[in-house]
Amino acid sequence: MITMEHVNKSYRVAKRSAGMKEACKAFFRRESQRIEALKDVSFSIEDGEMVGYIGPNGAGKSSTIKILSGILTPESGSCLVDGRIPWKDRIQHVKHIGVVFGQRSQLWWDVPILDSFRLLQDIYSISNSMYQNNLEELTELLDLKELLRTPARQLSLGQRMRCELAASLLHSPDILFLDEPTIGLDAVSKLAVREFIRRLNREHHTTVILTTHDMQDIEAITDRIILIGKGRVLMDGTLDQLHAQEGEGDLDQIIAGLYRRLDIV
């Protein structure tokens, strides 16, 4: 169970114009601007739900994920994940979550995938039996057999993403955060990733929170969407509710229309 209540978060961003003169000026006196990343964000997610967290670039999606996973501390508001405050009980908390960033690898670049997995076993203190169990299962479901002995740098993006998913699940997390997991993947890889996530949820009851710009991901995986724009939650409901409200048709069109109408792009 995840609850966020009235969470606010803002950053200071350094500002300066281009050019040497401006750079020198900024060296002595830096002008900064407050950017409100999240404003009064509240929602709750039950165990085993699959939620699509969508919004235009810069809407506050990553900030939310970072708060829920214990990387960032919000300025105000409360946040509980299975009874834990993420940024206060960081070490306890992260034992129970898995995070995949589509744009960033967590694998060690120059060693075979299996070496990375072994280190993760040590980091998460996973027992040998559980490690073997999970590795076998993930190898089968994600078709990793041929990849495990290859260094990460020699894998294609699609192959690597399958390994990233496995790396995030070796410790059997209860909650999986996916930040654009299908970005840059070919059609076959996308389908494989989606199918795997559905199956994971069905068989292990893993809660999945997915941020993406790919509406097909949303249609294929999630039951519920939370729409965020300019730091506020603007919509929270099932896909059916969205269609009932906005009409049938192409989800991309509907979402683009919604972004424009709400003026959040």
Added chain:
Amino acid sequence: MNEREELLKTRRDPALCREPARSSMGLYLHYISLKLREIMEYKASFILTVLGQFLVSFQVFLGIYFLMERFHQVMGYTYGEVVLCYGIFLLGYSLAECISRGFDAFSRMVRQGTFDRIMLRPRSTVLQILGSGFELNRLGHLLQAAVMFAYGVYVSDVSWTFFRALAVICMLIGGALLFTGLFMIYAALCFFTLEGLEFMNVFTDGAKEYGKYPIDVYGKRIMRLCTFVVPYTLVQYYPLQYVLGRSQNGLLIIAPLGTILFLGLCAIVWRAGIRHYQSAGS
């Protein structure tokens, strides 16, 4: 209960599936072994690195040798005494470098966002930074420092007693702690500026160079700076006076342990940095 449900149960029950946390030391060694395998992927580079690092900084030693050849002593210190002083200081520095120079990798981690990944793993952030920031060439430095140290002990005319040996051991530990603290502060500053502050190298790499002579050689003002700003004298000048038999004050033996206090201060800055990171984001 079918097999699937059973598996699910094992996955859910933390008592069944998690062993007591592996030791931090074990994990650190695992990081180093992974690093080694990583470097061995590039064979030629690996061999050249080890060789090159071993040879490179004997030039410093040659510097002292040729200087002493001409002048025979520096401010009352003989050749053997200077070499001993340098050997001890360099070994303390290299120990720190081996264990904790990983902090250097830290500003890059923050900039590239890999520090997020470290926050997502259930281990201390320091352990992970040191583990993943380890560089093999530091083992070369350590070996070299050990050779220098052994040579220093050999050419110095110190008549060794238990307490003099103890003072040397304290100097090594103190030196390692002092430089660890400096590497730590150096990294913590990146939390605030996001850029490595090159000038900070004066206190680490620079100190390694200047620390080859007992610090009183540089005059009163530098002495004061090296005691009250960064306490180099605690691990070099003061205990050295005892080792060389110029002072009988037993307190000087444990003077290097004063650096524990310094390290404590550095740790406070580090913690402040982490908090700043958590509230400031990327």
